[in-house]
Amino acid sequence: MQSRNPATADVIATYDEHDDETVEKRLAAAQNAFESWSETPMATREELLAAVADVLRSNVETYATEITREVGKPLDQAVAEVEKCAWVCEYYAQHAGEHLQDEHIGAVPGAKTYVTYEPLGPVLAIMPWNYPFWQVFRFAAPHITAGNVGVLKHAPNVLGCAQAIESIFTQAGYPDNVFTSIQISTDRVSDVIRDDRIRAVTLTGSTRAGKAVAETSGSELKPGVFELGGSDPFIVLDDAPLEKAATVGATARTQNAGQSCIAAKRFVVHTDVFDDFLDRLTAELEALTIGDPTESETDIGPQARSDLLETLHERVTASVAAGANLRLGGEPLDRPGYFYPPTILTDIPEDAPAATEELFGPVAAVFSVDSEQEAIRVANNSQYGLGASVWTTDTSRGESIAQDLEAGNVFVNQLVKSDPRVPFSGTKDSGYGAELSRHGIREFVNMKTVWIEE
Template sequence: MLNSINPATGETIATHEELTAAEIEAKLARAAETFDAWRTTPVAGRAALLERIAEAFEAGKDRLARMASEEMGKTFKSAIAEVEKCAAGFRHYAQEGPAMLAVRRFDLGGGKAAEGHWLPLGPVLAVMPWNFPYWQVVRFAAPTILAGNVGLLKHASSVQGCAALIEEMIVAAGAPAGLFQNLAITSSKVEALIDDPRIAAVTLTGSEGAGMAVAEAAGRNLKKVVLELGGSDPFIVMPSADLDLAARTAVAARIQNTGQSCICAKRMIVHADIYDAFMERFAAGMKAVKAGDPFAEDSDMGPLSSEAQRRTVLDQLDMAKAKGARLLFGGEALPGKGAYMSAGVLVDVPLDDAFAHEEIFGPVAMVFKVADLDAAIACANDVPFGLGSSIWTTDRAEQDRFVRDIEAGMVAVNQMLASAPPAPFGGVKRSGHGRELSAHGLHEFMNLKTVML
């Protein structure tokens, strides 16, 4: 049984029966059968379906957003924004995707040439997390459908209502049966799915542990895998930065989705010359953050996704304090119902302690003071992760150094990092490998077949 529990109240709002072995087999068989037909569907027909799915998401956005707020606690206004972004993602691949699949020509010399044809691989299994229950799925689903592949979704157990709605929207848009199917199963069933020869490739967004398990199973089966794992993104502020804008953005970047985003700014790395001035602004902003009812217009953030997730963050803070770090304020469980906690700031984290490498998946920022640009880069890179980063400087030479030397898949210059359908998304080091979104995300699960002419 898979339970949906409202983290704002602690109440169980729905239960979902886990699929039986026979039901899983039926869905796999249907996926394989549908792929045989869908792979030969003209690209224009696939793109037209994506356009209709975008329209379905727009028409159902209030219903979709309400489900996300109730199942994982994000504010209703941010859930609406997420659904609108999903519609934009489907529409991006509908409009721009066909050109990404154009035949490539290669001059071989001597009057000879070759062509590169983009062809689908087969059913793609996606293992997805709860924090962006729609957008994370659309990042795989939109390019999968356009590519001529079919999708099987193993979503987080806690957001099965969202998972079912995604399938409902795609089916309502006129997708053939079996093009996109939700698998209501626990993680224990994933390995057997990867072992199944009908699954052509796997994509996962989640924790390091989950990524290692999926990568091991995919490697054993010699199947392509894309991994988007954790992040402990640096937010670096240098003396030439606009401190007011940097501080406001730092608050937004830390508390987005109640701090439960892989690309949240988690470590504020601030030059000593402007540390005090930045901290005055940043602390004031963090203290003003209001945690409250996800459906209240004045709530800046809702509860954490579950009581277990809140307990994890509180335990991390206890560990940090035991190592000598200081919690300036906040980072406390709020009284009453729900997995609420206050936004907080943690300082004096020992750089030589393993805790400085941890990802806090909640609304608490770690702040580090550094002496110069080299120290900022060293601090930014001194973690096992390399997903995103944000740098704040108007000095072009400093910008060039950061872009070149920060070990991350993405760098935002004087702005908050965010994903966007036209731009590649992904990381390095223990943040995973492969890319989502853009043409790169579309091509990840395709065969570039060379044709000698």
């Protein structure tokens, strides 16, 4: 297992895959840790999570540098990722007990009835490379504080980040093995899911990976939360604030070099403002600086791996061959590393890859529609249903359209984002189950009814 610097293609580090004996020891240790951790008072768990936030904030540059080295994310974006991890820890340090307090329910006179929320056990978290800290802490902060223990299977190209995260929990004072990780290949994951000690599974990744993991966890009757791919529409109506929409749209498409499930990928633009918006979006993308992600002036770094760059370019090329018009970009940069420029496609046939598949890079697929109803149809014409963004000066109109969009998260006059205070989820091939807020922390607990009568 290797991690490479995507900006240079140089090998950073090589890691040994854990053998069966090592995996067995770590699962046994996780189970043993759960027995005492689940009995630890909520107040203590919250205090420890607050300590994690302190460790993150005290070492933000160190952790951000590791993210940039392994993923190629511009350093300021990596810093923002670490700070967001501290935020989610602070949120659950303040609210976990509130979200999981016993819920008293009146049933019959004289009876005491309530619902209590009890942890399940070790939870396997299969996490991706694109947000190597945030995706892990989005899982760990609520579910470990709920009394579960975490077993992380991270992507093989970000194992430096995985080890750093393990050390953070140790520095914060957590008992041994409340959070642990295993270094295994994808073909060994199903065996870990089937292990009796693993009581639940969460995955952030591709739809293909989600289906495979869900099939295994479902056959074992183990609950799961799956945040999968997305091809989010960015709807620009005829009354949209075009300057802001273009500026935010460029950010929404290119943040993390476009390697985000909730990035704006399909721009659905009313014909009345199509040319104006396209000109503005083109100007915004042309103004972005592509380069060394450690340099402060860099807006877009490299793709994270060579195979990701190749897949992205193949889909752009196939879309052009199918009839799409290449307005901007469209060729990998001739330099060391895995750099792909901001790219715009228009006049895209409905069966072209840019319309039907997730383009995981800085490629904007721009569609023209002549009505609000057509915008909704095009937006929903996707196997995915993760997020959607609507732009209009009439917020009532935007809210009405939001009700008709098939997505787990809809934002009006804002890019799609996750926030610890509100639930985050998908529909259709974008997965199921909630993360974050009160809803997310209750995914991996036993919701037990207690009924007492004299």
